Amino acid sequence: MQLTVLNSFWNKIVKKILKLELTLSSETFRGMMMALGKKTAVKKRTVAEINEKIRKGDVQVLTAEEMKKLVEKSGVEVAFKEVDVVTSGTLGAMCSSGAIINLGHSDPPIKIQRAWINDVEVCHPGAAVDLYIGATQMSDTKPFEYGGGHVIEDLIRGKEVEVRATAYGTDCYPRTKLRTTITKDDLNQFYLLNFRNCYQHYSCATNSRDETIYTYMGKLLPRFGNATFSGAGALNPLTNDPDYETIGIGTRIFLGGAQGYVIGEGTQHSPRNLFGTLMVRGDCKKMSPEFISGAAFTKYGTTLYVGIGIPIPILNEGLAKKTAIRDEETFTDIIDYGVPRRDRPKLGKVSYKDLKSGTITINERKVSVSPLSSLKEAQIISETLKSWIENGLFYLTSPVERLPTDTVAKPMKQTEDIAFVNNVIQTAVTCTEDDEIRAVAEKIISRSVNHIVVVDKEGRISGIVTSWDITKSVAEGKRKVSDIITRKVVTTIPDEPLEAASRKMAQHHISALPVIDQHRKVLGIVTSEDISKLLGR
């Protein structure tokens, strides 16, 4: 129902701007095609021709999924002849999302310094009453559960939200405090302005650690207990136009259930290693909560799930071939998120076909894998966009400027060194489970340590014993290490930042961490004492 209403609204708008649209696109495209034509000199079609077909109602549109089947069955040449447009889609967590709103002026007027909507602090980047609602900004009162993404969703749903603001007061803007309740209808502008969206593909995440970790890739169980992945594979928009032939600045897209636009490459756009991204903009007032939702990742924070669909005009046979890419030809790396570093270890390669099957293999073991993006909604988006085009509700655009195709995102320039576990690692004093407690007590005295790491024959960790455990064993009359051993040991790895190791110790109320390698062999130990010495330096 909601969509039908929206659709008819667009229909009117689209018809109004259609004339202008066609002139613009045919000109730009003629230029591009001439450049292309020299090399290929083959059959091609233009965006203007496709739009003419849309107007006449005989445009041929397939979803990316249908295109793959057609090419498989009839080949690229036939597919190119028969298909004008292929629609793609994805719906996933897109953290670098947000919305710009303009509140209108209060009386007396205020030049907002800080503001909150439903207790979520919003950024005030502009003159007086413009606010940017960042998706990941969390509520002061319900952190990790409610955030900017939820504020955006609530506004789109037509709910009332509470705005609070403070200011320092000026001669022209005397007001220093403000509190009001608004809905989206009270706003002048309410635009989604996402600076990084729609990743071309993304890594598959898993966790080597002994504990469950909570990440932006979701909940990852200990010792490769599960894995997660993001993106819709062969249905992903940028996977279907990997050379950015048709997606560029000005490309009209499906965004959150409304028509939006690509306004540039996204931040960290890295097309050379297939991590291309887009910057997009769309009118939130026309969006539908089916395709845009606030979300919360436990112990990580809040975000926004955004649905994006991009139509790919099949201008040449090359594009027919590219849009036929299948899940089994789309690969990503399995990454160990247990290592909290910028460059995390790669554990292997996996296709989206395997990912979508629900099970992948990591270190020769079967591991269950969850999508974080909605594959169902991705499909629905590509189908919705298809029906818009077929029904003349959506016309294609040619980019007014191409996006970079050969850049790679740079890492941060850091002017201060940061310390890792490696920098403070000490030799671990070890014993075996069969040792007498008395012998261990002697080691504690002679080596003046508080922690003895218990190892097996191969030097792998099997537990830990502290001087307190020894004291207790004397009181309780125990004799063997195996009687007092703590088997569930919190450990670290040489590559862990010292800050993270320190946080672990505080969380578990312990004062040392054995350092182990990936085969659980003991490499040494770090103690809170050594860390304080280094950090206090």
Place this chain on the structure above:
Amino acid sequence: MVRILLRFSEKIVEKPITAQVILEQKTPISIVAAHVNSQGGEILVEVPSTHVKKVAEAFRQRGVVVSFPKLIEKDSEKCFECGACFSLCPVKAISFKDDFSVVFDLEKCIGSSCGKCVDACPARAIKLVADLEGLNSK
């Protein structure tokens, strides 16, 4: 372990049906709660998840009404069908349909004794249902 609710009618309540099923299926069945009198009764039992299908069938053959109390609830309004919950389920109670809809198999779900999927849901659409509500209110 899976919890199943057994309803005994007046006609069969005197028979040692639970004991028979334990012996026949050679599987431990632990009674979590029971309300029995001469008019009939209800028992909530826990059965190893590997045996649940056969045990349920054995009870049904003896005229017992077998049902699976709801242990988990998916709020379809909130759920956007991502499936982040899928890989966290140790008993494969969560699966995808052909169109990638996320479905919960309530017969397999072990509810509050696990609950791993609950805090993995970015839409906060999964809720554990208090175990014995239905039984205790009687």
